[in-house]
Amino acid sequence: MIAADKVTFSYKKRPVLNEASFEIPEGQITAIVGENGSGKSTLLKLLARQLKPQSGQLLLDGKDYQAFSPKDFAQKVALMEQESQLYGDLTVEEAVAAGRLPYYSIFNNQLDQTVEQVLDKLGLTDLRERPMSALSGGQKQRVWLACALAQEPQVLLLDEPTNNMDLRFQEEFFTLVKKLNQEQCLTICLVIHDLRLAQRLADQVLLVRGGQVRTGELTPETIEAVFGVRFPRI
Numbered sequence: 001m002i003a004a005d006k007v008t009f010s011y012k013k014r015p016v017l018n019e020a021s022f023e024i025p026e027g028q029i030t031a032i033v034g035e036n037g038s039g040k041s042t043l044l045k046l047l048a049r050q051l052k053p054q055s056g057q058l059l060l061d062g063k064d065y066q067a068f069s070p071k072d073f074a075q076k077v078a079l080m081e082q083e084s085q086l087y088g089d090l091t092v093e094e095a096v097a098a099g100r101l102p103y104y105s106i107f108n109n110q111l112d113q114t115v116e117q118v119l120d121k122l123g124l125t126d127l128r129e130r131p132m133s134a135l136s137g138g139q140k141q142r143v144w145l146a147c148a149l150a151q152e153p154q155v156l157l158l159d160e161p162t163n164n165m166d167l168r169f170q171e172e173f174f175t176l177v178k179k180l181n182q183e184q185c186l187t188i189c190l191v192i193h194d195l196r197l198a199q200r201l202a203d204q205v206l207l208v209r210g211g212q213v214r215t216g217e218l219t220p221e222t223i224e225a226v227f228g229v230r231f232p233r234i
């Protein structure tokens, strides 16, 4: 489980989170929702340890985030990248193998069992020899997910993961996310704009507004409170 205790974060003078406290329960799917610019991506970066709170504490299984070595942390928490220039020259299988880095002291060229399994699970086996630069946006998204899964994390963080995907892949992607959650008990936390999808997919919703993070359900009342608009049919 991840727990945030009075987490405060600002970019220079721009406050984003102000003493926000919340929990991300183990083995559940948590959706982060909120208006544009409310701080959802910032929150996800804090959870991924890419940013550090100015005050307050983030805990993973009761242990302060800062107490984990980078390698230990990467074995527990993985963030699915949105885009990475670094991978342009790599093939799909090399990019996925990079997700295994937390398990080796030096880069290991040998593809291990986990890489094979992940390529298979995400339907990437036929694309394995392709350079990353020769993939479509949706195919790249699948490789970023594969990289994160190759880390064999307990917690998977996703920032608007289906941005570049067509409707069919969106549907397949979310079916896969649900399956990973149910079969592997993977804790999943994702930023998502589609409130109907969030409601369908998530066990818990975190509503980000005005520097605070509220745990709630997506009801017409909470949506009106957070977004200031009515969603009568949700």
Ligand SMILES: Nc1ncnc2c1ncn2[C@@H]1O[C@H](COP(=O)(O)OP(=O)(O)OP(=O)(O)O)[C@@H](O)[C@H]1O
Binding pocket: 011, 014, 016, 034, 035, 036, 037, 038, 039, 040, 041, 042, 043
């Ligand atoms: N690197 C940065 N430096 C300064 N300000 C930033 C930086 N990144 C984000 N911000 C600001 O912090 C606030 C929160 O941004 P963030 O990207 O977390 O919001 P968001 O809820 O994910 O937005 P969106 O829904 O539009 O993706 C915004 O006001 C944004 O302009």
